[in-house]
Amino acid sequence: MEKKRTAYLTLMDPDDALRRWFAAMDACAAPRSEEEVALTAALHRVTSRPVAARRSSPAFHGAAMDGIAVRAEDTFSACPQRPLTLELGSTAHWINTGHPLPPHCNAVIMVEHVVTEADGRHVTIEKAAFPWQHVRKLGEDMVATEIILPPGTRIGAYELGALAAGGVLRVPVFTRPRVAIIPSGSEIVPLAQARDEDLQAGRCLPEFNSLIFSAMIAEAGGTADVRPIVPDDPQAIAAAIHAALDDGADLVLLNAGSSAGSRDFTAQVIQQEGTLLVHGISVMPGKPTVLGMVRSRPVIGAPGYPVSATIAVESFVLPLLARWQQHAPDCRERAQAIPCHALPSRPGMEERIRVKLGDVDGTLVAVPLPRGAGTVTSLSRADGIITIPRACEGIDAGSPVEVELLRPRHTLAQGLLAIGSHDNTLDLIDSFLRKDHAACRLTSAHVGSLGGLQALARHQCHLAGCHLLDSQSGVYNRQAIAQTLDEAVFLVHLVDREQGLMLPPGNPRGLTGIADLAREDIRFINRQRGSGTRVLLDYLLRQQGIAPARLNGYRDEEYTHMNVAAAVLSGRADAGLGVRSAAVALGLDFLPVGVEEYDLVIPQRLRQDERILALLEVIRSAEFRAAVDALGGYGAAHTGEVIWEYAGSRPEGAEERPDAPSAPAAAAREQHSADR
Amino acid sequence: MEKKRTAYLTLMDPDDALRRWFAAMDACAAPRSEEEVALTAALHRVTSRPVAARRSSPAFHGAAMDGIAVRAEDTFSACPQRPLTLELGSTAHWINTGHPLPPHCNAVIMVEHVVTEADGRHVTIEKAAFPWQHVRKLGEDMVATEIILPPGTRIGAYELGALAAGGVLRVPVFTRPRVAIIPSGSEIVPLAQARDEDLQAGRCLPEFNSLIFSAMIAEAGGTADVRPIVPDDPQAIAAAIHAALDDGADLVLLNAGSSAGSRDFTAQVIQQEGTLLVHGISVMPGKPTVLGMVRSRPVIGAPGYPVSATIAVESFVLPLLARWQQHAPDCRERAQAIPCHALPSRPGMEERIRVKLGDVDGTLVAVPLPRGAGTVTSLSRADGIITIPRACEGIDAGSPVEVELLRPRHTLAQGLLAIGSHDNTLDLIDSFLRKDHAACRLTSAHVGSLGGLQALARHQCHLAGCHLLDSQSGVYNRQAIAQTLDEAVFLVHLVDREQGLMLPPGNPRGLTGIADLAREDIRFINRQRGSGTRVLLDYLLRQQGIAPARLNGYRDEEYTHMNVAAAVLSGRADAGLGVRSAAVALGLDFLPVGVEEYDLVIPQRLRQDERILALLEVIRSAEFRAAVDALGGYGAAHTGEVIWEYAGSRPEGAEERPDAPSAPAAAAREQHSADR
Numbered sequence A, B: 001m002e003k004k005r006t007a008y009l010t011l012m013d014p015d016d017a018l019r020r021w022f023a024a025m026d027a028c029a030a031p032r033s034e035e036e037v038a039l040t041a042a043l044h045r046v047t048s049r050p051v052a053a054r055r056s057s058p059a060f061h062g063a064a065m066d067g068i069a070v071r072a073e074d075t076f077s078a079c080p081q082r083p084l085t086l087e088l089g090s091t092a093h094w095i096n097t098g099h100p101l102p103p104h105c106n107a108v109i110m111v112e113h114v115v116t117e118a119d120g121r122h123v124t125i126e127k128a129a130f131p132w133q134h135v136r137k138l139g140e141d142m143v144a145t146e147i148i149l150p151p152g153t154r155i156g157a158y159e160l161g162a163l164a165a166g167g168v169l170r171v172p173v174f175t176r177p178r179v180a181i182i183p184s185g186s187e188i189v190p191l192a193q194a195r196d197e198d199l200q201a202g203r204c205l206p207e208f209n210s211l212i213f214s215a216m217i218a219e220a221g222g223t224a225d226v227r228p229i230v231p232d233d234p235q236a237i238a239a240a241i242h243a244a245l246d247d248g249a250d251l252v253l254l255n256a257g258s259s260a261g262s263r264d265f266t267a268q269v270i271q272q273e274g275t276l277l278v279h280g281i282s283v284m285p286g287k288p289t290v291l292g293m294v295r296s297r298p299v300i301g302a303p304g305y306p307v308s309a310t311i312a313v314e315s316f317v318l319p320l321l322a323r324w325q326q327h328a329p330d331c332r333e334r335a336q337a338i339p340c341h342a343l344p345s346r347p348g349m350e351e352r353i354r355v356k357l358g359d360v361d362g363t364l365v366a367v368p369l370p371r372g373a374g375t376v377t378s379l380s381r382a383d384g385i386i387t388i389p390r391a392c393e394g395i396d397a398g399s400p401v402e403v404e405l406l407r408p409r410h411t412l413a414q415g416l417l418a419i420g421s422h423d424n425t426l427d428l429i430d431s432f433l434r435k436d437h438a439a440c441r442l443t444s445a446h447v448g449s450l451g452g453l454q455a456l457a458r459h460q461c462h463l464a465g466c467h468l469l470d471s472q473s474g475v476y477n478r479q480a481i482a483q484t485l486d487e488a489v490f491l492v493h494l495v496d497r498e499q500g501l502m503l504p505p506g507n508p509r510g511l512t513g514i515a516d517l518a519r520e521d522i523r524f525i526n527r528q529r530g531s532g533t534r535v536l537l538d539y540l541l542r543q544q545g546i547a548p549a550r551l552n553g554y555r556d557e558e559y560t561h562m563n564v565a566a567a568v569l570s571g572r573a574d575a576g577l578g579v580r581s582a583a584v585a586l587g588l589d590f591l592p593v594g595v596e597e598y599d600l601v602i603p604q605r606l607r608q609d610e611r612i613l614a615l616l617e618v619i620r621s622a623e624f625r626a627a628v629d630a631l632g633g634y635g636a637a638h639t640g641e642v643i644w645e646y647a648g649s650r651p652e653g654a655e656e657r658p659d660a661p662s663a664p665a666a667a668a669r670e671q672h673s674a675d676r
Helices: A014-026 A157-165 A196-200 A209-219 A234-246 A266-273 A306-324 A377-381 A409-413 A424-436 A449-457 A478-484 A514-518 A532-544 A561-569 A580-585 A610-619 A622-631 A663-675 B014-026 B157-165 B196-200 B209-219 B234-246 B266-273 B306-324 B377-381 B409-413 B424-436 B449-457 B478-484 B514-518 B532-544 B561-569 B580-585 B610-619 B622-631 B663-675
Strands: A034-038 A067-070 A084-087 A093-095 A107-110 A122-125 A147-149 A170-174 A178-183 A188-190 A205-207 A223-226 A251-255 A275-279 A290-294 A297-302 A334-339 A350-360 A363-368 A384-388 A401-405 A415-420 A441-446 A464-466 A489-503 A524-527 A575-579 A589-603 A642-646 B034-038 B067-070 B084-087 B093-095 B107-110 B122-125 B147-149 B170-174 B178-183 B188-190 B205-207 B223-226 B251-255 B275-279 B290-294 B297-302 B334-339 B350-360 B363-368 B384-388 B401-405 B415-420 B441-446 B464-466 B489-503 B524-527 B575-579 B589-603 B642-646
Touching: A014 A275, A014 A290, A014 A297, A014 A306, A147 A157, A147 B377, A147 B424, A157 B209, A157 B306, A157 B377, A178 A209, A178 A234, A209 A223, A209 A251, A209 A306, A209 B157, A234 A251, A234 A266, A234 A290, A251 A306, A266 A275, A266 A290, A266 A297, A297 A306, A306 A377, A306 B157, A334 A350, A334 A384, A350 A377, A350 A401, A350 A409, A350 A415, A350 A441, A363 A384, A363 A401, A363 A415, A377 B147, A377 B157, A409 A415, A415 A449, A415 A610, A424 A441, A424 A610, A424 A622, A424 B147, A449 A464, A449 A478, A449 A589, A478 A489, A478 A642, A489 A561, A489 A580, A489 A610, A514 A532, A524 A532, A524 A561, A532 A575, A532 A589, A561 A575, A561 A580, A575 A580, A580 A589, B014 B275, B014 B290, B014 B297, B014 B306, B147 B157, B178 B209, B178 B234, B209 B223, B209 B251, B209 B306, B234 B251, B234 B266, B234 B290, B251 B306, B266 B275, B266 B290, B266 B297, B297 B306, B306 B377, B334 B350, B334 B384, B350 B377, B350 B401, B350 B409, B350 B415, B350 B441, B363 B384, B363 B401, B363 B415, B409 B415, B415 B449, B415 B610, B424 B441, B424 B610, B424 B622, B449 B464, B449 B478, B449 B589, B478 B489, B478 B642, B489 B561, B489 B580, B489 B610, B514 B532, B524 B532, B524 B561, B532 B575, B532 B589, B561 B575, B561 B580, B575 B580, B580 B589
Parallel strands: A178 A223, A178 A251, A188 A205, A251 A297, A334 A363, A415 A441, A415 A464, A524 A575, B178 B223, B178 B251, B188 B205, B251 B297, B334 B363, B415 B441, B415 B464, B524 B575
Antiparallel strands: A034 A170, A067 A093, A067 A107, A084 A122, A275 A290, A290 A297, A334 A401, A350 A363, A350 A384, A384 A401, A464 A589, A489 A575, A489 A589, A489 A642, B034 B170, B067 B093, B067 B107, B084 B122, B275 B290, B290 B297, B334 B401, B350 B363, B350 B384, B384 B401, B464 B589, B489 B575, B489 B589, B489 B642
């Protein structure tokens, strides 16, 4: 980077930005174009004008039941005491459901209530008919000329039926708005052409925002036209905008180059070729968004990071598509949630934080996902979005806050929320639950083992994944539970997890175990103090009688397994301690040195909860254990065993709770302890 | 109808029926087939297995900001008092967002916080960097081998992004379940071939259920194969089932012939060709539903009426498609609502009643739509569904009841609910509101003028359409309002509505006005006592000095404009009184004889409500009046005028309410009265 422009964005409130954009469009608006499509091709299209019934439905007074058609007034004398006989072909007429009533008839008597006389020419009834009984009357459903659908109606299955019944075989709909998507960036390559080695070396970035945008636009009733990638060059960008407009785009969406850096040309190009309306909105993620008009058509520059980019599209593209199709933009269901930890936010910026949600004892608990604008999984994993207003400095843990739901509320109620340490087998449990117990699922949020126990103590999750070694006793989890929880819980063993040395491919230094870490020629990279892996390292060193100070790099700390692996991969260190999956992910060698216990902590009060029962059924199945074995790096011999029951610590004088463990449970506890 | 079979259905609880069907399928289940599709074709498909990341994302430690890459530890001494100078190419490296960090760097300092020295080879900073500041770390978003999507995930825009970031270019998905739809019925013709004259004579019925089903199946991830129409013949039906199975159908959906009548063969054919599991469910509509298995594949017979048929499809086809794709069936949001009148129901039958919903002062009010199984518009017009359980005899007016929402709750909150007399111009208002005020809409429910005023008195609607003539004074609506409402309201004139004589086409009897109704050769058809039209007739007869008894047929009553029109069309009567639209709909002659006033009654407390303001803006627009004129039969000269203000009748000693009309308002009221 030779030279930096240090232009700053002028941040505008997103509502003001949208109003300004719409106003600019209204100033040069042509009416939206319409077309007529066959009814059979009208699904998901949007009506462009009121659609009236062409015929009445039903088109005649017809029988709603099989039976006899009569004139009700002729039957008024009939009663069980004085049955009435009618003459077929004169005062009574056999009729099938759906068939037209003979003239002068105005009621149908069900076949079950009709006795045919022996002569076959008369029938007897024991009950009077009232007028229009069991008759579908002409126009009962709709009358010709009546409006069936107002304009701006998205046509679904039911609407197709109503149009068909009204004899409407061609439907006036809005033409689908055409959105041209222009990916830009000199380092961007089409997704299918991105080679792993180039990606790993940072020589290119795969382009896939256009895939996300196209889907969003299609779901909003538009059509997306993904254009070729344009380099970071103002002339090329201007040419691409004009080409898209020449090809009939109703809207041009540029991505990226919307910020104020030395290679960000979107705003400048729009200003040159048309009118720049907005450069920068006071929303995070999404801040570097550009709005403008070129040749009387709207042009938007969306930021490059996927999360920011989707916010720009949701805030400015989808409302425009809705407006063009005269319907209200889709709004999401909202609910109250309690954040499981504080959400600080920068005043002056509206912030949108994606969260996982769990329904614990009827309360929605929100677990924030990483806020990074590039974290695509925060899009796919989120259950909801919390918006922190501009004026607000953040939200305290435990304060109720409104959340937009990305999944239906009842789906959330059917799920389990695990908070605690992360392990890949939690994702496996989720997959098995979905397969075998369709309505159930496991959402997991990762705040570390101790954070999970604390969330459990606050009733903010259903279970916690935990691997806390007591380095004195060498026993996992029990001491931490006793120190953290008042409530009675039980401990279910999930997996044994291999910890080992992550080494450069081929193990060039020839390490054979923990003892080699003390070698003078070895540079070690450590985990941060308090992490389970650091505790394990200290425990292993103590077992071998090695003083930590003897390790080169004992004080060099990283915060995750993956960071340790990356340090080894880049040559910064010769070895680090971590789980096998991190080594496998980066193609490193792995030398197992110990086994760690990863357990699930579950409150006794949920012991009979059907979701917990489903989870236990899953993890005790042979299929699950086989899948765990297939992951590599795990031991599943004792998966699903209840290895400890913790009675909880009640304050003095507190009432005995019905779910507190009884004497036999305590005995079982001892037994389980001995087992392990 | 020559001979009736009087077989009855054995009604089964729908949950039991579904369990029995699933159990039969499980007994002969093959695993669902899967396929791999390109990521670009994966939108809305459902993952068939856990999908793991193929690469880590990001693939390297990269800059999250433009600036300089540093090793954080090298900067710890920097502060405003003692700025630190770093050497470019050695301890500092210019870097652009997204580019990989040089080896040994672990932080980025934003360009805004960097001063370039005059020599161009050094930079100065005033603040230390902390490790990993402004760095997107390798695997921060996802780590290779990690599960991105569990099985049974419907792939949306966000999921596409996550898969792309994980380098997954081909996705394992379930093959779309194939549903063969076989329409049956000897009188059924394809929709496009149904001629108006045949429909009106009842010689054929158009087939369009397959259109509704196909859309429902497509939205549930299946593909529909609509097969040719089959006559009511057991052999033909059996052959059609086998042909569909031969063509690879996963499920066969027969429609109709599922009841127990003489021409209903579905159950019999399934029993002959396979296993009949269920014939009849205890749900209305939807009772005559058939479930069975033929050649180890599920076959369902759905009832012929569209509303029943969709309930059969929703209850048995969609859950099966969801089960095959391993995800929970879509469930609808639920809410509490208050029915505006009692909902009686037959014990022993679960009943599903479609309702319109309005949010009045925060309470959801449910207005039942017609329950007829053939009423397609009850599908397209419904906002929600109330289920009355088997054991229940119905729901009292005003008792809270759970409703499944067919539209989002917040959309309902943005709408206006009108209850009262029906008029087509209400639909026109709705269309204009949607066009000009996208978020607003007008839902109207039709219970007659007096019913509307009563609903207003109970705070169950926002406004009421009303045309109640006081036959003594000849003034519309005011007396009825004063008799019914305690609350202050204002009366807005909507339209003058032409009433007239509906006559056979060409007016063969040469009628010229009301006086001719007393002619001896004229058979009249009347409306029921209490209807506005009957009141108008009496008023007109009194004006002309004609005794009602002189009219032939004065005591022959019909309940709707359309029934009167149908009586005239069928030749049962020579004339009836009604609105022009009914005459137009059936192609009758129309002889105007009077003008009726149709007004809107709106509570004063809503006078500044923005939805009411939007409505008033609409009806006062020139475009709206032009559209009303175009309908024919209306006068719109005074549309939108506030013609009366009613102060309400408060109980003695009640507090003056702030929104009660003041003296000037009362004066204006007098003025308006004089105007009219």
